Amino acid sequence: MPPRRAVTGRSQEPRQRFIEELRLLRAQKGVSLRQVGEALGWDWSLFGKMEGGQTIGSPEVAQALDQYYGTGDLLLTLWELALADPSQFREQYRRYMVLESEAVSLWHYAVGVLPGMLQTQGYARGVLAAGGSKGAELDRQVEARTGRSKLLASVDPPQFRTILSEAVLRRPMLCPEAGREQLEHLAKAAGQPNMTVQVLPHGPGLHALASTDVMFLRLPDGRTVAYTESALHGELVEETCSVERLQRAYDAVRDFALSPDESRKFIGQMLEEVPCEPSI
Template sequence: MPQRLVVTEMSHEPRKRFAEELRRLRTERGLTLRDLAKVVGWDPSLFGKMERGGTLGGPEVVQALDQYYGTGPLLLIVWELALADPTQFKEQYRRYMMLEAEAVSLWHYAVSAPPGLLQTDGYVREALAAGGLRGEELEQQVEARVRRRKLLEGEDAPPFRTVMSEAVLRMQLRDKRAWREQLVFLTEARPNVTPHILPFSAGLHGLTNTDTMFLRLSDGRTVAYTENDVRGELIEETERVERLQRAYDAVRDLALSPAESRSFVLRMLEEVPCEPST
């Protein structure tokens, strides 16, 4: 077998590759960061951060760079790959996210927060900030997590069923406008999303303290991902997954129907004060 040809020594990781492409294109033109800022716009410090991998920047600046360098949509394509790159997330989530992207159906139980796939921008931002993220790291994580919602969009989107504890609706955001937007988002009809609310009156059950996501894969297997405040675990052993599924089925039997659940969320929405008009 002939030796594999190494075409380039550049990284195969989308985020690093994006930074390398930016640096290569600029240096091949013999430009400094200040030179680039003068002809394209934006602050030279932004281009420096992008080339060091500190930030991805926004689509507008990436499109402007593509236009200046005459690279068509090349940089924008690499930027989109970098934005969706699962390596932006912690190690424990990476394999799970790759499997999530391949899943043909998903079902979920939420303890105290809306499922990530149904979180609005405002919810994601406040939740991550509450966890201590700030500045560029916060912006990058918001971008990455919000982008996950695309999994449920389009004609080929997988069906997704979620059972949310009433605690999800009681744990409000400090930003009341963002909280109203989140509740409204949960009431909006989507053909592939089936939401249920599990009221407190249902009592204790087998998943009381455990966020759980099940993924049905194209090969017929089902895997589960469980998460609490301190750790997450991807479960692939058939016996353990089946035990969790039985617990989930029991929880779903206790939950309100989708129509009842929507009415429940709308009643909660009435309790959130509207901001006074200005």
């Protein structure tokens, strides 16, 4: 195993340490990015993006690199630390937002809350406040989140599909009026020609995306990337094999979902169940 360097300066940052190790190990082995890709069976551009800090790849990739360089579980450990680094989430999310604005089509699955593009201000405020945001920061985040809906209302909007777990629709709001407003907004959105809304009822039970929100983006160059999000972190997924695995899981979920027409009726029935505020 190559000698380890002292961790100093920027190398104290988990993400940067991971990047530096990747560059150092490849330089010591004297191989090109293309040679690494050919040896491991991945597109060599992935390793270039990892060394450039654009992505940290997947645990499978880190493990394969450990085997290739003979470094035990060093890179996998550094990958796990980089994944937990808050700065990693911020950088990936910023890159995701850029890609989202360029996407020609989007498809999504929601396990916990509605996608930001479909949230009303009242709903977004409730979700963000529950996460700890308050004051001016809460106002700023609400504006940023609901502002994303402009993408779907542009002159030439992308096609957008969302599959909503029934739990998303039945989650009670602290403000009943905000809940009704959100359902009305969702029902209207489901009627737009560039939008498809489906509901996944409770019946199917557990599935591969049972605890994961995911958004897929089809980009102008034909690539598809994904962004997964759980309660603890979000991750931009660009590696082809990982995206395809997520797409297979998404397709399985879609097979269990109600049709768009049935979903609109389901949302309409839920609206009828929401009590109206009594007039004074």
